[in-house]
Amino acid sequence: MKRSVTLSVNGATRTAEVEPRALLVHVLRDELHLTGTHIGCDTSQCGACTVLIDGRAVKSCTVLAAQAEGQAITTIEGLAPRDGLHPLQQAFWEKHGLQCGFCTPGVILTAVDLLASNSDPSEVEIRHAIEGNYCRCTGYQNIVAAIQAAAATLRGASAARAAS
Ligand code: FES
Ligand code: FES
Structure with a gap:
């Protein structure tokens, strides 16, 4: 029923x-x-x-x-604002963090959670955070690079807000 x-x-x-x-x-x-x-x-x-x-x-x-x-x-x-991409989406685009894209929504949302609690994660911390997200295409290296790039973007935006 x-x-x-x-x-x-x-x-x-x-x-x-x-x-x-x-x-x-x-x-x-x-x-x-x-x-x-x-x-x-x-x-x-x-x-x-x-x-x-x-x-x-x-x-x-x-x-x-x-x-x-x-x-x-x-x-x-x-996830994305009305007029563009979320910084993680932008970074995945720029750093070639995806190939077929099947895993990508899940990886990005896992990274959102990670960056909410850790604004500057190490490579080891990123790999640990996404260990429950399988990617059969990328070998993960560019995923890690994309998450690091997005983290830097978000830190910059946060610093700019604090200074204004
Ligand atoms: S479909 Fe949920 S973990 Fe694979
Ligand atoms: S990009 Fe194809 S499974 Fe991750």
Whole structure:
């Protein structure tokens, strides 16, 4: 029997009729048509389904949609400002941090979580943070470079705000 779930997704309130067992990733993709959240495995390992829930990176295949009610969900579609790219998206573009792009939404959202708590992560810290996000294309080196570049951009923006 289906029940109504009300989710806050990318700043908007969205409602869907789903089975109680429905996973968040399936509701995002199939009911809300936010297909930037990918499914790359059925073992909760690949990280392609990562979203932010109240600012923390979470594999959305590990969460029931009903469990996410009342929390703020951000998918890759909600990350960029209206008029451009998020600094992480820009850095992935500039540093060639992606090839096929399948893993990229999950990696970027994991990096958002990392940079929120660590504005200047080392390479080791970045690699540790993204260890739950599999990439079969890049070899990770350019992903690390992109996250480092975005961190520098965000630190610069923060310093500029503090000085103004
Ligand atoms: S789809 Fe692979 S971890 Fe969620
Ligand atoms: S860019 Fe293809 S899986 Fe990461």
